[in-house]
Amino acid sequence: MEVQSYVKIITEWDIVAARQMGREIAKQLGFGNVDQARIATAISELARNIYLYAVKGSINLEIVKSGEMQGLVVKAVDEGPGISDIRKVMEDGYSSSGGLGAGLPGVKRLMDDFSIESEVGRGTEIIAVKWLR
Known part of the structure; x- marks a missing residue:
């Protein structure tokens, strides 16, 4: 997996930046408008959670390939x-x-795949993947 983009979430504007970046990468990968909106909404929700609850965190966007399939990984x-x-x-x-x-x-x-790991006092990592149909 190669990291495509990384947005630190510190202000509300960072939520917007992460959402726009995710939509742009999804568009470049060939996702249709509906899936672009789904991805952007998921990113917005994850970034908002970081902003509201964690104060410090990031959204990482990665392109992943699995055999013939290609997708976008959103890691919060x-x-x-x-x-x-x-x-x-x-x-x-x-x-x-x-x-x-x-x-x-x-x-x-x-999203198509979703996992969450969290440790009290240490933080949370959420990974969500959308596969290109």
Whole structure:
């Protein structure tokens, strides 16, 4: 996997930058408008979580190939407080910020592959992949 782009998430503008970068890479890879929007939305949600909860983190975008398949990997990495109950945050409707609670379950639905690792006091790493059809 080669790292294509990297955006540090410090301000709200960084969320916009990460989203735009993801959409642009998705477009270059040949994703259609609907999948570009899905990818951009997932990136926006992951970056927003970093901004709200972790204060310090990044969105890494990588192109991945697996046999004949090609895709875009979105990796959200932070040094935040970590998630103590991953099962709970993956429930539809759960929100710790008073938001809609579409967050991580929404990202999982928008993307093809999804994994989350978190350690309390150390941070969180979320990897989401969208495969080109």
